Amino acid sequence: MTYGFEDQLALRGTHASKYDSLMKVFGVDDPDAIPMWVADMDFPAAPAIRTALSKEVERGYFGYFGGPDAANDAVAGWYRRRHGWTFDASWVRYTHGVISGFGDALAACTAPGDAIVLFSPVYHAFYRQADAMGRKVLESPLRIENGRFELDLDGLSVALTENVRLVVLCSPHNPGGRVWSAEEIRQVADFCLERGLFLISDEIHMDLLFPGETFVPTAVAAPQIAERLVVLSAASKGFNLAGAETGFLVTPDRALRKKLDAVILDRESTPNRFGMAALTAAFTECDDWSDAVRAYLAENFRVFSDRMNALAGISVMDMTSTYLAWVDFAPLGMSDPEILRRIVEAGVVPSPGTQFGTGGAGHMRFNFALPRPTLETAIGRLEDAFRDIQ
Numbered sequence: 412m413t414y415g416f417e418d419q420l421a422l423r424g425t426h427a428s429k430y431d432s433l434m435k436v437f438g439v440d441d442p443d444a445i446p447m448w449v450a451d452m453d454f455p456a457a458p459a460i461r462t463a464l465s466k467e468v469e470r471g472y473f474g475y476f477g478g479p480d481a482a483n484d485a486v487a488g489w490y491r492r493r494h495g496w497t498f499d500a501s502w503v504r505y506t507h508g509v510i511s512g513f514g515d516a517l518a519a520c521t522a523p524g525d526a527i528v529l530f531s532p533v534y535h536a537f538y539r540q541a542d543a544m545g546r547k548v549l550e551s552p553l554r555i556e557n558g559r560f561e562l563d564l565d566g567l568s569v570a571l572t573e574n575v576r577l578v579v580l581c582s583p584h585n586p587g588g589r590v591w592s593a594e595e596i597r598q599v600a601d602f603c604l605e606r607g608l609f610l611i612s613d614e615i616h617m618d619l620l621f622p623g624e625t626f627v628p629t630a631v632a633a634p635q636i637a638e639r640l641v642v643l644s645a646a647s648k649g650f651n652l653a654g655a656e657t658g659f660l661v662t663p664d665r666a667l668r669k670k671l672d673a674v675i676l677d678r679e680s681t682p683n684r685f686g687m688a689a690l691t692a693a694f695t696e697c698d699d700w701s702d703a704v705r706a707y708l709a710e711n712f713r714v715f716s717d718r719m720n721a722l723a724g725i726s727v728m729d730m731t732s733t734y735l736a737w738v739d740f741a742p743l744g745m746s747d748p749e750i751l752r753r754i755v756e757a758g759v760v761p762s763p764g765t766q767f768g769t770g771g772a773g774h775m776r777f778n779f780a781l782p783r784p785t786l787e788t789a790i791g792r793l794e795d796a797f798r799d800i801q
């Protein structure tokens with residue numbers, strides 16, 4: 412079955428943030444610009460998800476949502492069936508997105524003035540949320556070895572300050588799509604256990620592994636951390652549902668779950684009805700779509716990296732998951748604003764690497780979840796942007 416990945420949707424003027432915020436965020440008013448920044452896909456959602464949402468609309472009742480049992484079963488069933496983690500469906504809690512859940516986990520596990528560890532460069536909203544909640548960030552810079560990110564736990568051990576309470580593992584990692592091995596996850600978990608730290612495992616990209624690759628949930632790799640673990644995830648990345656603003660937390664430990672419940676209750680919010688319908692359909696009826704989109708993305712990565720790596724002074728980090736390529740322009744010796752200016756003037760808009768913390772300078776992140784013809788056009792523009800120095 413084909414799912415329309417090859418056809419470019421007309422998204423300008425539809426409240427698609429990646430198109431309709433270009434002016435506000437980048438000052439770009441070029442109606443032909445190709446946005447490769449915001450992390451969602453230019454693809455229509457799976458047919459079963461659209462049917463589930465249509466049913467909600469047809470019913471016409473849009474009151475507060477209650478009764479999450481079917482969604483809980485869907486989340487637990489998906490994790491078990493697709494990722495090999497079996498847990499009690501009653502451990503699941505919903506949030507208005509993963510970053511909202513991250514805030515809940517910070518509130519439950521830390522206090523203002525405490526510090527958290529981020530492996531940088533990493534998804535920028537972690538920094539903003541921590542800052543907004545008065546938590547400090549200790550960066551543990553990832554090392555690049557053999558062309559991919561590696562954790563530096565020895566370095567972190569030396570740099571660790573007294574007020575650090577929690578470590579955030581982005582698994583798979585954004586940017587750069589690094590899939591951590593079970594052994595690496597175990598090492599992070601043991602690091603946390605030995606020092607009495609909490610571990611947040613953000614698994615939002617778990618359903619974007621390229622065919623043949625395996626995602627290992629933190630709870631499977633390191634069951635020993637269960638008492639100090641909060642897992643954050645969603646159907647939003649894997650199934651392109653970010654606008655439905657629905658994420659979830661899975662917390663194996665009863666006492667920690669109670670603390671989180673107090674935080675969530677304090678917020679006085681119920682789940683988004685449409686997000687819950689979409690999540691339930693995604694995790695019960697869309698295995699084929701998930702397989703198809705992962706194959707399409709893997710081929711997009713091959714096309715993007717082959718042509719970009721052919722340009723002198725530019726290299727794409729090799730990756731096995733996500734649609735967020737991490738591209739190194741540092742050998743060109745240009746400033747970050749100059750790199751961005753060239754790319755934007757050529758008609759492509761990436762995420763500046765400097766947003767992602769230490770290790771981000773000299774880099775840009777490109778979202779290649781585009782129909783392949785659009786991607787080819789974007790690559791042609793990027794080639795033009797640096798043609799004078801080839």
Ligand SMILES: Cc1ncc(COP(=O)(O)O)c(C=O)c1O
Pocket residue numbers: 450507508509510511534581585613615645647653656657658
């Ligand atoms: C690692 C990671 N966590 C969280 C989010 C945001 O999730 P949400 O929109 O559900 O808050 C993203 C979005 O790109 C992400 O990459």
